[in-house]
Amino acid sequence: MMLKILYFASVRERLGRASEELALPLAVADIAGLIRWLAERGGAWESLATVRNLRYAVNQEMARLETPIRAGDEVAFFPPVTGG
Amino acid sequence: MVRVQEGDFDIGAELAALRREQPQIGALASFVGLVREVNEGSGVAEMTLEHYPGMTEKALAAIVSEAGRRWDLIDALVIHRVGRLLPSDQIVLVAVASAHRGAAFAACEFIIDYLKTRAPFWKRELTPAGARWVDARAADDEAAERWQG
Numbered sequence: 734m735m736l737k738i739l740y741f742a743s744v745r746e747r748l749g750r751a752s753e754e755l756a757l758p759l760a761v762a763d764i765a766g767l768i769r770w771l772a773e774r775g776g777a778w779e780s781l782a783t784v785r786n787l788r789y790a791v792n793q794e795m796a797r798l799e800t801p802i803r804a805g806d807e808v809a810f811f812p813p814v815t816g817g
Numbered sequence: 818m819v820r821v822q823e824g825d826f827d828i829g830a831e832l833a834a835l836r837r838e839q840p841q842i843g844a845l846a847s848f849v850g851l852v853r854e855v856n857e858g859s860g861v862a863e864m865t866l867e868h869y870p871g872m873t874e875k876a877l878a879a880i881v882s883e884a885g886r887r888w889d890l891i892d893a894l895v896i897h898r899v900g901r902l903l904p905s906d907q908i909v910l911v912a913v914a915s916a917h918r919g920a921a922f923a924a925c926e927f928i929i930d931y932l933k934t935r936a937p938f939w940k941r942e943l944t945p946a947g948a949r950w951v952d953a954r955a956a957d958d959e960a961a962e963r964w965q966g
Contacts, residue, residue: 742867742939743950786953793872795935809869809937813953816866816897816938817850817909817929 734804741811765798819877823900846921847912854904859944869937888920934961
C-alpha cells in the first residue's frame with residue numbers, strides 16, 4: 734500500500750525529513766498503526782509514539798488515531814498549530 | 818475568500834474591495850494580527866511562519882463557511898501571511914461584512930479564534946537564545962471552545 738507522508742514544523746525538524754513515499758504492509762490500517770510502524774525505525778522516530786500533542790491529518794483533514802488510512806492517501810504529522 | 822501569501826497586505830484596499838458594489842453591507846468588522854516584539858519574556862528579532870500548502874486553504878475556507886452557517890454574513894475575507902516576518906509586521910487579516918454589527922463582530926472573533934486552533938500554521942521565533950517553535954497556548958484552545966455547544 735503506497736502512502737505519501739508529510740512532516741511539518743518541530744516534527745519535521747526532529748525527524749530530519751519533510752516528506753516520503755512509503756510502501757506499507759496492509760496490516761497498517763489506521764493512524765495509530767502507522768505511528769507504531771514508523772516508531773519501529775527507532776531513534777528520533779520513536780518520538781512519534783511518545784510526544785505529547787502530536788497532530789495528524791489524512792488527505793488534508795484533521796484526523797484521529799482511529800482514522801483509517803488507505804492506498805494513495807496523504808498523511809501529515811505536525812505539532813499543535815500556532816498561526817494567527 | 819481566503820488567501821495565503823508571503824507579501825504584505827493593504828488593509829484599506831482590502832476592505833474597500835470587500836465592500837465594493839455591495840450596498841447591502843451595513844457593518845464591516847476587521848481584525849489584524851501583528852508580530853509582537855516580545856513573546857514569553859524573550860525579545861523576538863524575527864519570525865518565520867510555516868504552513869501546510871493545500872490543507873491551509875481548505876481549513877480556512879471551512880472556518881469561513883462555518884461562520885456563514887452561524888451568522889447572517891454578506892462576505893468575509895481571510896488573508897494569512899507565511900515566510901519571514903519582523904516585529905510589527907502584519908500576520909493576518911480577518912474581515913467580515915454583514916447588514917448589522919452584531920453578526921460582523923461575532924463572526925470576526927469566531928474566525929480568528931478557530932483559525933488559531935485549526936488552521937495548519939506554525940510560528941518559529943528567533944530570540945537572543947536562538948530559534949524556537951512557538952508553543953500552542955491553552956488560552957487559544959479555550960477561546961475556540963467558547964464557540965462550541
